[in-house]
Amino acid sequence: MARKIGSRYTANQILGRGSAGTVWLGEGPDGPVAIKLLREDLACDQELVGRFVQERTALLGLEHPNIVTVRDLVVDGNDLALVMDLVRGTDLRTRLERERRLAPEAAVAIVADVADALAAAHAAGVVHRDVKPENVLLDMQGPLGPGGAHPALLTDFGVAKLIDSPRRTRATKIIGTPDYLAPEIVEGLPPRAAVDIYALATVLYELLAGFTPFGGGHPGAVLRRHVTETVVPLPGIPEELWQLLVQCLAKAPASRLRASELAARLREQLPMLAGMPPLDVDEPDLSEEAAEESVPSAPQDEPVRRRGAVSLVPGAKPDSNRDTHTSMRVPGPDELAGGAHGTARVPRAPGTPRPGSARHKAAVRRRRVTLGVAGVVVAAVVAVGAWLASSGGDEDRPAPATHSTSAP
Template identity: 70%
Template sequence: MARNIGSHYTAHRVLGRGGAGTVWLGEGPEGPVAIKVLREDLAADPDLAERFAHERHALLGLEHPHIVGVRELIIGGPDGRDIALVMDLVDGPDLRAHLRRERRLAPRDAVAITAGIASGLAVAHAAGIVHRDVKPENILLDTSATAAGPTALLTDFGVAKLIDEPRHGGKGGVVGTPDYLAPEIVEGLPPRAAVDIYALVTVLYELLAGFTPFGGGHPGAVLRRQVTETAAELPGIPRELWELIQQCLAKAPASRLRAAELASRLRELLPDLEGLPPLDIGDPEGHAEEPAPREERPAPVPAGAGRGPRPAVPLVRGAAPDSERATHTRMRVPDPDELAGGAHGTARSIRPVGQPRAGSARHGAAARRRRRLAVTAGVLAAGALGGWLLLSGGDGEEDGGRQGGTTGVESVVEDAGGGPVDGPADEDGGAGLAPAAP
């Protein structure tokens, strides 16, 4: 159903929905446009409308080949409660949809996309604008351009900052998508330009590997990894590219490259990446994560259900789920004890294709088989020892041999697992939490 947006635009149909609002295919005086209408509860906030009006010039002033241009900012509308951004219409999918289809990109394609977005970020950062929510969902691929391939454009500049600013001078929590949050945001520091570099290179890592360096499991576990863990090296890419990724994923913001330098360095690497195929690696070697508290576990997904957005998962026990979980999560700043993690940490490492993941059903079955073999070998060894003592000694020695054989078996069983042979495998591999249902 069509609706009027302002006095010059008409929204015809929904193109997509996110945590902040709905994107419509619209029509204006100069042709088709994309119109992002903020959620009604956000638009009803007078402080938010004032912030958008204050940042109007900055939102309309960003022009770059890798940034989706904003043509108009509408505050008011027919019912007086609309806040809408009228943007250039991009003919193509977002990077998340492209990644779902391809799983991994060839290194050259991944680096070219990242270099383009980095050059757009350089212009924004020079204007004093930090994006704060760089992720595949906010990168659009214009497929109508040249034969050289799709052009990547970053959208939603400044929206996260305006929506998520603390209200009335109060203290704000952490807002963002956990997989792409820089460590300093998790620790409660103010976001600077370096947080966009961290998020963008996390996207690059995901384009190459098929997964993010610290993702997987409960959002609280992901936040802990962002602060405490080091990204696992990706095999099969040039050393210079890995060192660049490593530098931009540094925990200290000052150690990361600036956006313009990142774009330049990535483009210098493009000739060396020609012809390299997508990486042939398996999912990350994870630890067996601790299950989430019962009240925090998401509802099971029915068999055959589509793979839509993950259900809302509260970060703290007893917290209400956030309806914005589909695109980003609102969370309090974790305290130092939570960030410290457990005794086993939450490290992830790359595993070869076909190798079972630690903590998985295959891994548990293999562990139980090894335990049974160890027990069987111990029993046979103890029996052989007892027989040798019977043949070589008297009655007293025979009793001693039987006694020694029993002790040997008990020792082997204890060493093999310290519990029933057929009991569940020991899965205390880490201090993370159970992964959310897809």
């Protein structure tokens, strides 16, 4: 059923629902638009409405070929809405779920587009704060780029910041999706431009591997890994591209590249990636990790979820447009300090057991038994050799003199 949004727009059809609100296919004075209508409880929050108005100029000023343009911000009664350009295509999450992982050339081309979008936003003083595949739209009507990649556009600028008001989050909440959160956010520091670089590098890793570097299992465990674990190399990835990923996934924000630098460096990689097939990488076994982290694994009759992103709310069903602007608790120092031994999801060549898994532990035990038996054999040989050597030496050595006493 159609509904009016302000005096200039009509929302005709729901495209998707998320935790922050509903996305509609709408009509405006200049033609079709996408309308993100925020939830009523958000619209009734006067503090958020004030922030909404304050952000209006910054959001309307963001114009770039790789950014979904915000045309208008509407505040009308209980309606709080962002009116955006309508992109004819799909989101990157949908493509990733369909193809599992992308060829390196296509993955790098898409991420380079998003890096260009971030460079423009950061230059305007805007931090996205929620870069993830769900917020990257692929324009199916645009020209194909390297690796057959459609042009990528970054959307949902400003939504995370609007919802992240001090009264809603205070000091115990954070905004974002666990798999893509930079360590400094987990530790409670204010988000700067570097958090977007970390998230985008995580997206690139996921496009190449089929899973995120620190994802899987309980959200608290995911947050801990961001702070305590080191990313492990992907088998088959070119060294230059890997070093670029490592730099942008650095724990220290100052060590990461700027968005413009990242875009340029990625495009330099494209010629050497031409024709390279998707990486052949075994995905981590989340059921094993759940057992190791004392987190209950999925029931036997339910399939184990192997995709990177995890729900912020345990047991929540995924939204149709996968919008996850939901607050969650920041783990305490004791939680962050615990479980930092081997909890990172380690990519490996096919058939190779993951370090710390049950298969890996069994292999280690077998090696230890083999080494133990070999050690006993070596010790026995050494002992026999020593005995033979001592026996042979006694034949050539004169008998020791004996002293006896007799009674007078």
